[in-house]
Amino acid sequence: MASPIQQNLEKKNAEYSADFSKGDLPLPPGKHYLVVTCMDARIDPCAAFGIDLGDAHVIRNAGGCVRDALRSVVISQQLLGTREILVVKHTDCGMLTFTNDDIRAKVKENLGAAAAVELATLDYLPFPDVEQAVRDDLSFLKEHTAATRGDTVVSGWVYDVKTGKVKSVA
Ligand SMILES: [Zn+2]
Numbered sequence: 001m002a003s004p005i006q007q008n009l010e011k012k013n014a015e016y017s018a019d020f021s022k023g024d025l026p027l028p029p030g031k032h033y034l035v036v037t038c039m040d041a042r043i044d045p046c047a048a049f050g051i052d053l054g055d056a057h058v059i060r061n062a063g064g065c066v067r068d069a070l071r072s073v074v075i076s077q078q079l080l081g082t083r084e085i086l087v088v089k090h091t092d093c094g095m096l097t098f099t100n101d102d103i104r105a106k107v108k109e110n111l112g113a114a115a116a117v118e119l120a121t122l123d124y125l126p127f128p129d130v131e132q133a134v135r136d137d138l139s140f141l142k143e144h145t146a147a148t149r150g151d152t153v154v155s156g157w158v159y160d161v162k163t164g165k166v167k168s169v170a
Contacts, residue, residue: 025054033057033084034076036137038064038093042161049088049166057082063095064088065125066137070147077149085152087137088166090159095126095133130158131169138170 002010034057037045045051045058057076059069066073066087076082103124108116127133134156141147141154148154156170 022053028080029054029056029076029082031055032082033086034059034073034082035086035088036060036064036066036069036073037088037159038062038090038095040090040093040161043090043159045088048159048164049086063093063125063127063133064090064137065095066140068125070144073141073147077147077152083149083152085141085148085154086157087134087141087154087170088157088159089130089134089137090161091130092161093130096128096130098124098126100124100126134158135170 033055035045035049035051036059037043037049039060039062045060046053051058057072057080059072059076061068064087073085077085100123103126104116104120107119127136138154138156141152155168157166158169159166
């Protein structure tokens, strides 16, 4: 028996695919850029950032952390021809609400000592200041020259989950 979430996927996808007409898009992003943003459920990157199907790579993770996205960034830049990177973090991010010690304690509480040991060295990359975290990510990209193509245009933004507006911060 499919879960309600699975049923939703099947139902909505049937509607979506019924009049789908963009099956001929090329593999590389048509506008040659990539976006690194947070997995936060309140962000709709395509709608909020003006991304049409086939335009760009959108890499999402907790916090929109470039370090965490590095594998995908290299693939996007080196194999799939992207030339510009937008790093978009956001207000009220969950990453502002905990430290590595906090989440490690939670893992131990929820799952026990063995799980805590298993995950002991994982850096969850939390940050206390969102604008500074954007700047730090841009610095990370500049320092890791192998991650980009050298001439890649990089910029940093903060999306406001209350207003839906983005502002440039770096
Ligand atoms: Zn977030």
